[in-house]
Amino acid sequence: MSKIYLDNHATTRIDPVVVEAMLPWMDRFYANPGSTTHEAGREVKQLMEDAVTSIASQFDASPDEVIITSGATESNNLAVFGVCQHPRQKKRKIVSLVTEHQALLGPLERLAKSGFDVVYLPVQKHPSAEAGIVDLQRVADAVDSETAMVSVMLSNNEIGAIQPIREIANICSRFHVPLHTDASQAVGRMPIDIKKLGVNLLSFSGHKVYGPKGIGGLVVHSTSAPLRIYPQIVGGGQQQNLRSGTLNTMGIIGLAKALELAAKYCERDTKHVFGLRNLMWSRLSAAVDGLLFNGPSWEEESASPTLDQVKVSRRLAGNLSLCFPKVEGQSLMLETPNLALSSGSACTSTDSAPSHVLRAIGRSEDQSRATLRVGFGRFNTREEVEFAVDLLIRAYEKLSTFVA
Ligand SMILES: Cc1ncc(COP(=O)(O)O)c(C=O)c1O
Structure with a gap:
């Protein structure tokens, strides 16, 4: 892929x-x-x-x-x-x-x-x-x-x-x-x-x-x-x-x-990215001991949620901000060159200071640096997410052996 x-x-x-x-x-x-x-x-x-x-x-x-x-x-x-x-x-x-x-x-x-x-x-x-x-x-x-x-x-x-x-x-x-x-x-x-x-x-x-x-x-x-x-x-x-x-x-x-398409596809897109986020989180959290997500929690039981369930959420359906134990987000991105991910806001990505948002929710400087932001969208597929998860697990296993 x-x-x-x-x-x-x-x-x-x-x-x-x-x-x-x-x-x-x-x-x-x-x-x-x-x-x-x-x-x-x-x-x-x-x-x-x-x-x-x-x-x-x-x-x-x-x-x-x-x-x-x-x-x-x-x-x-x-x-x-x-x-x-x-x-x-x-x-x-x-x-x-x-x-x-x-x-x-x-x-x-x-x-x-x-x-x-x-x-x-x-x-x-x-x-x-x-x-x-x-x-x-x-x-x-x-x-x-x-x-x-x-x-x-x-x-x-x-x-x-x-x-x-x-x-x-x-x-x-x-x-x-x-x-x-x-x-x-x-x-x-x-x-x-x-x-x-x-x-x-x-x-x-x-x-x-x-x-x-x-x-x-x-x-x-x-x-x-x-x-x-x-x-x-x-x-x-x-x-x-x-x-x-x-x-x-x-x-x-x-x-x-x-905007016309967004209104037409809002429900379909929202359910789609909600499913992709749950897929990535459930697979990664099962494979990586101590993996955390940053930000508000969400109900992940439903594989195919109704829009009402998604709407009452405190969190955007397609957002996943992950904090990996002891491995920097930047290192994970270098190890997975086929994935377009980010460690925070694109507009401040030239700034090496830890994210003010992650610090505001109580994450330490180290945890902020160990963060990867994933944003799922309309054009992502389940196959892509499965593949991305495989790459991330492999990269994490490799990098974490150096810090153990
Ligand atoms: C919350 C938020 N506000 C403002 C902006 C800036 O948008 P633009 O670069 O299109 O002016 C962004 C883009 O990253 C954003 O995420």
Whole structure:
């Protein structure tokens, strides 16, 4: 068997149906959607409006509630700076989690340097079954009428922990505090309805959901009071002046198609990756003494779970973060060159410091370095997983003899 891709949290393979939808946009539809002085421009403008309407409908939002961006990093920047740096923003406190992605921590650090009080809430630690999940009482204690915004990711990119966003939204609404969620890892992996979730701002990226890279969005949903966003990219006034620049037409078409497929296949994909995760965990834990998983626990009895069982889970169905006794994740990856795995977040993989997420759930530095992150996806098969498990067991047995 050739290369096996098991790094679906870093990115996903673009679905062939998405590629097909995008191809005509490479040559046929080249007009600028802003060029309404001619027929070609008007045609593209209409098709863009249809695509954005389709994207919005996947979140139960209206098209004017969606700002197209280059991906979740830009969406997070727009949400955080857009709300906190608005000239009419008087509040100076932000509440977030220690386990957020760098794409959120980066903007927060910058705001902290400019005088904001950023409160990073801890998450529960092992051996709790809810390791990685915030304690709601901590949120309730931190949020007050001086809070400019709360930002809590929907699901974590390293350990798959799903945060209780609906309950956090209830706390925020008591003080009319806008709630932002980075849903990059959740979109396509669980049904998302912005109104039911109760969030005001939601970031996502196309390439995490079998769509193209360099495209994503921020859904902005005002509840009681209108949400004021200070634009970060100014220029030609596109997208209601909130994000200037000629639209990435081909990317938008790909994003719309990817989200349409995600909605269609959410149940099938979720059950599929749940089964693959259980298969890998049951075989590896039987073969490797002392193997641990990082993050919240899950019910693994059911070989073919219903979507309802999967939905109530505290963890993404396709995530498995493994901590191998005494053998470094990096060494295991070197020993299994046919497997695409990761030791943590792709965006911080050049950083040799142990993962801040693993440290936050109580893992030691050594345990963090002994971690492998597996992300199962739509295109993985049981045969691939069986083969990957064989390779990992062999590699572990070889490497562990050197440290015994
Ligand atoms: C939770 C989370 N947020 C944000 C990002 C950044 O997404 P992008 O690189 O598409 O901007 C990622 C990607 O790894 C992620 O996993």
